[in-house]
Structure formats: structure tokens, C-alpha cells
Amino acid sequence: MAKYAFFLGCIAPLRYPGIEKSTRVVAEALGLELVDLEGAGCCPAPGVIRSFDRTTWIASAARNLALAEKQGLDIVTICNGCYGSLFDAAHELHEDPELLKSVNEILAEVGLEYKGTTKVRHFAEVLYNEVGIENIKAKITKPLEYQVAAFYGCHFLKPSKIKEIDDPENPHILDDLIEATGAKSMPRQKKTLCCGSGGGVKAGFPNVAKAFTKTNLENIQASGAQYIIDVCPFCHLQFDTAQADLGFSIPVLHLSQLYGIAMGMDAAELGLSAHKVPVTL
Amino acid sequence: MATPNPEFYKEIAENGGAGVTMCFQCGTCTAGCPSSKETAYKTRKAMRMAQLGLKDELLNSDDIWQCTTCYTCEERCPRGVPIVDTVVAIRNIAVKNGKMYDAHKKTATNLVKYGHTVAINDDVKAQRAKLGLPEVPPTLLADDAALADFKKIISKVGFDKLVE
Ligand code: SF4
Numbered sequence A: 001m002a003k004y005a006f007f008l009g010c011i012a013p014l015r016y017p018g019i020e021k022s023t024r025v026v027a028e029a030l031g032l033e034l035v036d037l038e039g040a041g042c043c044p045a046p047g048v049i050r051s052f053d054r055t056t057w058i059a060s061a062a063r064n065l066a067l068a069e070k071q072g073l074d075i076v077t078i079c080n081g082c083y084g085s086l087f088d089a090a091h092e093l094h095e096d097p098e099l100l101k102s103v104n105e106i107l108a109e110v111g112l113e114y115k116g117t118t119k120v121r122h123f124a125e126v127l128y129n130e131v132g133i134e135n136i137k138a139k140i141t142k143p144l145e146y147q148v149a150a151f152y153g154c155h156f157l158k159p160s161k162i163k164e165i166d167d168p169e170n171p172h173i174l175d176d177l178i179e180a181t182g183a184k185s186m187p188r189q190k191k192t193l194c195c196g197s198g199g200g201v202k203a204g205f206p207n208v209a210k211a212f213t214k215t216n217l218e219n220i221q222a223s224g225a226q227y228i229i230d231v232c233p234f235c236h237l238q239f240d241t242a243q244a245d246l247g248f249s250i251p252v253l254h255l256s257q258l259y260g261i262a263m264g265m266d267a268a269e270l271g272l273s274a275h276k277v278p279v280t281l
Numbered sequence B: 001m002a003t004p005n006p007e008f009y010k011e012i013a014e015n016g017g018a019g020v021t022m023c024f025q026c027g028t029c030t031a032g033c034p035s036s037k038e039t040a041y042k043t044r045k046a047m048r049m050a051q052l053g054l055k056d057e058l059l060n061s062d063d064i065w066q067c068t069t070c071y072t073c074e075e076r077c078p079r080g081v082p083i084v085d086t087v088v089a090i091r092n093i094a095v096k097n098g099k100m101y102d103a104h105k106k107t108a109t110n111l112v113k114y115g116h117t118v119a120i121n122d123d124v125k126a127q128r129a130k131l132g133l134p135e136v137p138p139t140l141l142a143d144d145a146a147l148a149d150f151k152k153i154i155s156k157v158g159f160d161k162l163v164e
């Protein structure tokens, strides 16, 4: 059984616990063992914290990477922001021995050392590359007939020259993962447009963030999709909380929740009461 | 008129934006940038200002804070300019110069206090319990020693002072 250190981040456990719950249930059903990365903190958020102070960002990220290394496990995350932060930080630390040395001088303060061996994985990519579409299909007990919008977000695939998961301009992996449940991923305009919330824009300039979200919602609505399927609690938060103001009401589900539904999870276990846009299944 | 300031370019370079010298001003980045479509921020222009080291223009404007770090520009840039790293470098310098928006300060303060960018609350505790999850997630929120370690790192790098 493949085993990973489960990195929770902030938004999933503290705002949409149903995403965390579904991930745990779905992982187990698919034969992935998730071990809690105890004591981990914020990734920390690449858009805000990295924008404020790179040293704080990389030292805090390195602490999380070192905790996983101590367990001898690679990290799996369910959030594009956490993935962006931890993957990029690991990449920088693995490529730059001087940087690693200086970060270790900071970690020494708390008796930690990062040797540089932790790999960082996104849950969606693990599903695709390690479990595989055929094995997923075999576990679907309740095939879905929804028409949905695949929302990739940004830091799942980009920067593609270090992530090498899929073509960032014309990706298919999330569509394939969605269609494994029987649901149909509807084609639409500007499929890879940012949700608007990254880089501190959601907090600093909420109307700018909403302008991005609105364009996305218009395109999603026009595609005939009934649900938005994301792979990031932060995109999820933006779509879920901005819609009322923008006059839309398209329910938002994380891929883990969609899989939970297709694997027969009880609606009460999906944590849908946390959602602002009501979700009817 | 704006005066080029090579010293400020050097500061950007030291903060991770050295690659901006590669930019030859084609404008591909602006053309695909969702923020350049919605705001006064224009990616190509910001890269030119960084090359020239136009300190006041870069630091005294909201523009550089409108980038969502979506990486669309970097994927398309024919010169491999590290655009997001350059934006981040300029932002780091702005923060060192005392510029931080209140909303950002709130997020940063949460990190310093809780080790997370958002706070836990009773409502989410109840939701977690209902789902059969531990009320407090198994992060540093449930581990005082881990939170103390995190805070030591934060004060070692001086982030607590930066946010005050
Ligand atoms: S796409 Fe690259 S080379 Fe062209 S203007 Fe933008 S940063 Fe410069």
C-alpha cells in the first residue's frame, strides 16, 4: 500500500473539513495510506507569505518538509497553494546547496535538519499517476451523470517546467479523473484562467479577484456545467464565497468530494453544510 | 521624469529577480495576463521598470500587488524570464520598506500567532466533530511543542518584527 504524509494546510481543515474527510475516505478506498503529518503548519501560503518575506516562506516550508523526511514519507497535499509552496520550496532547496545550508541554520534553532529527500505530490496527480484511471473506475459504486466544469487552478500544473504533470495550456488530467466517475467534463472557454484569489489579491483587492471569478463563472455557466470541480480549497473558497455577490449559484465540489459521492459516501460525510452555495446531489 | 536606478535593480536581483535582464519587451506576458486585463498593472511594463530599477514607481503603486502569481506569463515568455520571482522580489523589498496592506497584515499576523493563515473557531470544530474528525486538526494546533518550534523559527527570521 502506497504511503504518504498527509499535509492538511489551512483552508481544508479549518474552513471545508468535508474536503479533508472525503480525501481520507477516498484514499483508503483506493489503497493509499495517508499518515497525518503531525505538527505541520501552514505551507506557508505562496502568494502572501512568500510575497512578504522569502526567508520566512522557505524556512517554514522546510520545517514541513523536514517533518515528513523524519517519517521517511513523501508529502501529499489536496491544495494547489500548499502544492505550489512545498513543491517550489523543495525544488529550490534541492537545487541550491547554499540555500539548503542557510535554511538548515535556521532549522537548527528547533533541532531539525532537512537533508533534501522529501518529494511533494498533489493528491490529484497521485490518483492519476499512481492509482490510475482503470483502478479508480473499478471502485466507482455510484456512477455519476453530472455535467461538470473541471477547474484546474494555477499551481497544480504551473510552473510546468518543474512540475511536468500536464500541458498547462491544454490539460486533460483533471478531465480524465472526473470522467472516471461517469460525469462529463464540459468543454468551455478559458478553462485555465486563474480563479483570481492567489498572490494576496483575494485579501488585498477582492474586487479584482472577483472580476477573474466572474469571467470563469460566465464561461462555466455557458458550458452547461452543473457543478464546479476543483483540486484546491483556496479556489474552492473563492468560487463558493464570491458567487452570491456575482449573482451565480453553481455548487462547488473538491475532486475528493466528487469521488466520495461516486464511491457511495453518505451526503452527511461530505461536509456540505460548510458550503455557502447550497449543494444538492 | 523617472530616473533609472541601477542600485535598485541590484536589490531586486539579490531578492530573486536577477533573470529580469533577459526580458526583451515583447509584451507576450501582458497579452495573456488576467490581471493586466482587469487592472492598471501591466506585466511587460513592470519588467521594464524592474530592469531600470524605477524604485519609487514600483514601490509607491498598488500595481505590483495585483498579480495573482498564476504563471500564465511565465509559461509563454519566449525568454524564460522569472516573472513571478521578479514580482515577489519587488514585493519583498516593499515590505522591508514598511509597505504592507492591512488585509495582508491580518493574514501574516494569523501565521505568526497560530502557525496557520486562518484561525480555528467553534463552528469549524463542531463541523469537524460531526464528520468524525478530531475537533482540532492534527497540525501544530494540536501540538504545543510544534507550535513553539514554529514560533521560534518565525522570530529567528524576524517575521514577527516585520509584521508588527
Ligand atoms: S513575455 Fe518575457 S520577454 Fe516578453 S515582455 Fe514579458 S517578460 Fe519580457
Ligand code: SF4
Pocket: B029, B032, B033, B034, B035, B036, B043, B066, B067, B068, B069, B070, B071, B072, B073, B074, B083, B084
Ligand atoms: S503571474 Fe501575475 S503577471 Fe503573470 S500572468 Fe499571472 S497575474 Fe499576470
